Amino acid sequence: MPELPDVEGFRRVLAEHTGEPIASVSVLDPGVLRGVTARRLRTALRGRRFEEPHRHGKWLLAPAQGPVVLLHFGMTGSLTWHRPDEPRHRHDRVVWKLPDGELRYRDMRKLQGVRLAATAQEADETLETLGPDALNLSRDDLAATLSAHRGRLKTTLTDQAVIAGLGNLLADEICWRARINPLRPARDLTAPDLTTLHRAMRRVLHDSIKAARVPPRRTWLTGARDTPAPTCPRCGTPLESRRLSGRRTVWCPHCQPDGA
């Protein structure tokens, strides 16, 4: 599930509960802990308070008066707020108890997980392989970045070392809205293409953040791609689909011509 908009939603959930003392940390499944033991996570956080959280790409950083919790949500993770008496979900993996309720890190597949950095600097080092956040990318930044890559547009957009935050759905949605074929080499985009692509990226991100997900609206590619015989929401042409290094890529052959 989680791409930039989802993680931005989780960041806002956490931001509503900064400044409240952490009563306890329950690790219900240590399988999600990465490079930290349950004991260390507990002792490092108990009694401290979360401060203003930050997001970079699909990572959520939660500083807690010294140590920093780093959350990545893989394909199925989430962070949600619950009253203490709400029954636990079977995929709740880590729970932070606060005075009036608890934050729950839930993740079915456990493809990513929870880390702990001792300091803000150590947290930053964990993220230093990431490219700039997609939300802070100007049109010219995007142009410069894409012109430096000879790979396919879709692959380049989803490479976290190039741009942080775009996932499989977002990349397809952005290309579709910009009417640019995702299989084109990134560096072959023209100046008008780049302007259009940047506008599409801003618009798709903005709308998705409002919904805290890439919304499967009927007027979006995302709302069409998983239907039985998907057709383009704009022109009705049957959508094309193929696998690109393991990920399904969907586009409209009419609106987004010039494949290969």
Next chain:
DNA sequence: AGACGTACCTGACAGC
């Protein structure tokens, strides 16, 4: 550098 395959996990669904 870039494209692929494989691996890490769990669950839903189609088809036999």
Next chain:
DNA sequence: TGCTGTCAGGTACGTC
């Protein structure tokens, strides 16, 4: 009913 294969919005790593 139960099995198998495939797919799912994540990334890392080895190989060509």
